[in-house]
Amino acid sequence: MAKRPTKLQMLAQTGSPEKTCQATQSICSDFLDYLRSECHLAANTIDAYGRDMKRFTAHVADRKLNQLSISDLSDYIASLSSEGLAPASIARNVVATRTFFKYLQLEGIVEANPAELIVTQKMWQRMPGVLSRRQVEEFLRSPRKSDAYWQRDVAMLEVLYATGCRASEVCSLRVRDLSLAEKHLKCEGKGGKQRMVPIGTRAIKAIERYCEEIRGKLAAKSPHPPEPLFLSRSGQALDRIQLWRLVKFYAKRVGIDPAISPHSLRHSFATHLLAGGADLRHVQEMLGHASIQTTQIYTHVEHSRLKKVHQSFHPRA
Incomplete structure (x- = not known):
């Protein structure tokens, strides 16, 4: 019985853009399982991360995760603002992206972590509504x-x-x-x-x-x-x-x-x-x-x- 390829092997496989997208989606799915089983995050938090990862994979499209640069990630964060996402949602996406890349490092999928260099703009820290x-x-x-x-x-x-x-x-x-x-x-x-x-x-x-x-x-x-x-x-x-x-x-x-x-x-x-x-x-x-x-x-x-x-x-x- 053939062994299932590792995440790194899946990502390194050459071929169609569709295969690259499938590999990225599979890794994102494993990431959510990791948050659930090892980090013990709440179900609502995992659901939010899942939505963030879906948006992220759609943005990177057929680009390989181990080839993404800080410029690519900055473009992604900037695109969230242009889509009209609330500041709090953008800030959460930044956290999700950073956490995801830490996971990629743990799994040996990436060596450097460009997500560490993402800066959260102060304007993204929306003041919460308060009643008198x-x-x-x-x-x-x-x-x-x-x-x-x-x-x-x-x-x-x-x-x-x-x-x-x-x-x-x-x-x-x-x-x-x-x-x-x-x-x-x-x-x-x-x-x-x-x-x-x-x-x-x-x-x-x-x-x-x-x-x-x-x-x-x-x-x-x-x-x-x-x-x-x-x-x-x-x-x-x-x-x-x-x-x-x-x-x-x-x-x-x-x-x-x-x-x-x-x-x-x-x-x-x-x-x-x-x-x-x-x-x-x-x-x-x-x-x-x-x-x-x-x-x-x-x-x-x-x-x-x-x-x-x-x-x-x-x-x-």
Whole structure:
């Protein structure tokens, strides 16, 4: 039985452009398997990398990976901007490309790593949207008692803002993850990393009301006792798409920017904490950021807000 050619041999094979494209796609597929099995990245992160790799392979076309230069990679990053991708998406593509080339080095497919020289432009670091405190109050009061599952929706929105958790983390919360008497909950973040997150009195009361008044009725619709905290009308776990739609619905009701998303409440949580004097390291821990650099963007957001206040009200601004 013939041995399967190595990745390097596949790439070195001469022939049609179609074969080169197939070899590149095969290597990209192996790269995603590597992220999944060895790096243990979250499914959503791997999906995002998969989309980035699909865009990357389409751009390099029939060019061999071990022949790409820094100029080729810079052209690729520049093409993302011309396609109208958001700054955050471009920045993620840069990270994906760098990670991919590190993988190519590990596999012996490339010797030098031109991706290390890619520079992320500052303009790609888009400031995240942040709600004012007044907007947050209006938003959290937007569910009405006439809404079918208002107790659940109030609790869900309160948890998003009170903890700064990601949408996927809120959807995966289980009843046994709650320690309301100790005022914290356990959530599972990216890569399966768990962390304890403090939770405030308002969110606790909202959760208790939801559990007492309606969660049991929703759970009864499921053939098996459901573990997730937030349930859909069918008794199943509320998913990220449903959560996203609910946030959009309530934002529209109170006249808040329609671009709001569950992540906007996470951004607001971090910015308001820093504005109140919280230590950056503590905010990093609560958000579950692996790097302090990721958290530092919120210091820039708060600085920009203070600058606007200064320009608006200082007599010599």
